[in-house]
Amino acid sequence: MPNNLDLATVILLQKTAYIVGVVTFVYLWLTSSKQASLILLAIGFAIMAVGSTLAGIGEWGRISERMWQLGSLSLGLWGYAFIWMGQKALSQRRFTRLSMLSLAPATLIIIVAIVTHFEEVNAYRAATFNLVAATAFLASAVQYAIDFKNDPLRSRQMMIAINGLAGLLALAAGLGFIDPRLMLLTPLSVFFFVIVLNFTLVLFTAVMISDRAHTKLRRQADTDHLTGISNRRSFFMHFIATPNPGDVVLLLDLDHFKKVNDRFGHIAGDVVLKTVASRIKHCMRSQDLLARYGGEEFIVLLPNTGAQQAEVVCERIRHAIGSEPIVSGDETISITVSIGAAIADQQCETLQELINAADKKLYEAKHQGRDRVEIEDFKVAA
Numbered sequence: 001m002p003n004n005l006d007l008a009t010v011i012l013l014q015k016t017a018y019i020v021g022v023v024t025f026v027y028l029w030l031t032s033s034k035q036a037s038l039i040l041l042a043i044g045f046a047i048m049a050v051g052s053t054l055a056g057i058g059e060w061g062r063i064s065e066r067m068w069q070l071g072s073l074s075l076g077l078w079g080y081a082f083i084w085m086g087q088k089a090l091s092q093r094r095f096t097r098l099s100m101l102s103l104a105p106a107t108l109i110i111i112v113a114i115v116t117h118f119e120e121v122n123a124y125r126a127a128t129f130n131l132v133a134a135t136a137f138l139a140s141a142v143q144y145a146i147d148f149k150n151d152p153l154r155s156r157q158m159m160i161a162i163n164g165l166a167g168l169l170a171l172a173a174g175l176g177f178i179d180p181r182l183m184l185l186t187p188l189s190v191f192f193f194v195i196v197l198n199f200t201l202v203l204f205t206a207v208m209i210s211d212r213a214h215t216k217l218r219r220q221a222d223t224d225h226l227t228g229i230s231n232r233r234s235f236f237m238h239f240i241a242t243p244n245p246g247d248v249v250l251l252l253d254l255d256h257f258k259k260v261n262d263r264f265g266h267i268a269g270d271v272v273l274k275t276v277a278s279r280i281k282h283c284m285r286s287q288d289l290l291a292r293y294g295g296e297e298f299i300v301l302l303p304n305t306g307a308q309q310a311e312v313v314c315e316r317i318r319h320a321i322g323s324e325p326i327v328s329g330d331e332t333i334s335i336t337v338s339i340g341a342a343i344a345d346q347q348c349e350t351l352q353e354l355i356n357a358a359d360k361k362l363y364e365a366k367h368q369g370r371d372r373v374e375i376e377d378f379k380v381a382a
Contacts, residue, residue, distance in 0.1 A: 010191045011056040017198040018049035024202050032209055037089035041205065044082030051075030069119045070110075076129050077106035080136040087140040087163070090205065091147045091156075106132065123177045126187070130174035133194070137167030153215070155208040162204060166197040224292040226270055227277035235291035235299055236351070243344035243354050248302040248310040251358040252280070252317070255336045255370040257296035268328040272335055279320040283313065299355070307343055307375060314339045314373040322371060336371035338362060343376065 025042035029035065051072045058068025081102045089095040109128060112118070119125040141163035144156050173190040176183030185193075222234035230238070243249075254260075254276060261269040273296065280298060281290055293299040300317075302310055322336040340362025342354050361374035368374070 008056070008059070010188055010195070011052055011059070013195050014191065014198075015049050015052040015056070017195050017202075018045045018052060021045035021198065021202045022049065024206060028206060028209055032213075035090070035093075035209075036095035037086045038205075038209075040082050040086030040089055040095065042086075044079050044084075044086055045202075047075050047079035047082060051079060065120070069125060070113060073113060073119045073125055073129060074110045077109055077132050078103065080132050081106045084136040084139055087136075087159075088143050090208070091140075091143045091151075091159075093151070127174045127177035130170045130177065130190075134167045134171035134174055137163045137170060141167060151212075153208060153211045155204050155211045158204045159201070159208060162197055162201050166194055166201070169193055169197075224277075227274050227292055229277050229281065230289065230291040232291060232293055232299070235289065235293075235301070238289060239301060239351050243348050243351060244304065245345050245348075246304045246306050247344045247354070248305045249342050249344075249351075249354045249358045250298075250300040250302065250310075250314060250317075251293065251340045251355070251362045252298040252300065252337050253362055253366065254296040254321075255338055255366075257335070260333060260335065264328065264331050264333060268331055268333060271328040272326050272333055275326045276321055276335065276337070280317050283317045283320050305343075310341050310343060311373065311375060314341055314375070318371070318373055338365040338370045339373045340365055341373065341375040 022042050022045045025038045025045065029038040029042065032038070051074075054063075054068050054075065055072040057063055058065065058072065085095070085099045085102050088099060109132070113128075119128070141160050144160045144163065148156055148160075169185075169190050172182070172184050173187060176185075177187075222230055222237070224231040254272070257269070257272070260272055273292075277290070277292065277298065280300065284290060284300065285302075287303055289301040289303075291299050302313060305313070318337055318339060322334075325332045325334045327333075340358045340360065342357030342361060344354050348354055357376045361376050365372045365374040
């Protein structure tokens with residue numbers, strides 16, 4: 001139980017948490033993508049470990065009070081500044097030199113301490129330390145929350161919770177040192193719980209980096225590397241097994257694409273594929289799904305669309321691709337597309353049925369002159 005711990009034990013646990021953090025962050029930095037956030041966190045935890053050691057030595061009377069009181073306070077404030085910078089960089093996936101301004105408030109407080117000697121009063125020193133800690137933790141929680149939309153990981157939610165709880169505990173302790181009537185927990189209890197949260201913070205920093213690596217690998221596995229759109233595997237993973245009535249599948253095939261490769265070369269062919277993918281994407285709604293189906297073929301899902309709207313989208317895509325030549329180096333390449341579409345109804349039981357129907361209409365479009373749209377209206381071909 002926290003109430004059974006003495007100050008020496010708490011300081012030892014605190015120093016252990018910081019040392020574990022330093023080792024973990026350095027290891028992650030060496031084995032990952034050399035992220036600046038990990039070095040900042042390692043520096044912050046290292047400073048805190050030194051500060052904790054200095055406080056322990058001071059409590060045992062081995063150095064002057066002035067030295068350990070001012071030294072531990074200074075190191076603690078700088079340590080939390082680096083921890084905040086590290087967490088901000090981790091959340092945003094980048095570090096800017098402007099973040100170094102976070103050291104300014106901590107340095108200003110230290111200068112005030114040097115001038116006024118306020119750190120010699122235990123309550124003032126402890127209140128300052130905890131309020132700065134609260135600021136760092138709560139600011140980190142807010143930063144993780146702000147960036148959640150662009151990086152929606154469950155581990156990020158845990159980082160919000162860990163920092164938020166640590167910040168509230170430190171805030172309660174800081175206010176309690178200013179006014180003992182506001183002290184909800186004993187100082188040792190607060191330190192103990194913050195130490196546990198520091199261990200948890202180190203753990204979920206590693207989890208968050210791992211989650212990002214897995215997300216990146218999954219995204220790479222689901223993306224066509226040439227065009228940057230979804231690949232065939234991803235399309236089938238995202239499409240439900242049984243289409244809903246009104247769902248539309250489009251199969252698109254570039255006309256005479258082999259001649260493009262033969263005449264202009266495969267580099268020009270790649271430019272054509274990338275440009276076509278971009279033009280198709282600009283014709284789609286946010287809920288539609290585009291994927292490269294293979295070679296010069298693309299597949300599109302238009303959820304809950306119907307025949308009339310599907311025809312409008314098909315013609316928009318056909319016009320976008322064929323109306324303007326594609327430039328590759330010194331070459332200007334004209335390309336057209338044939339589109340086959342199928343619309344699911346109550347009788348459509350599988351995605352493959354819908355694709356087969358769209359493929360049949362694509363075949364018809366090819367054999368009726370190309371650069372055209374053929375739609376299987378309201379039913380799936382037998």
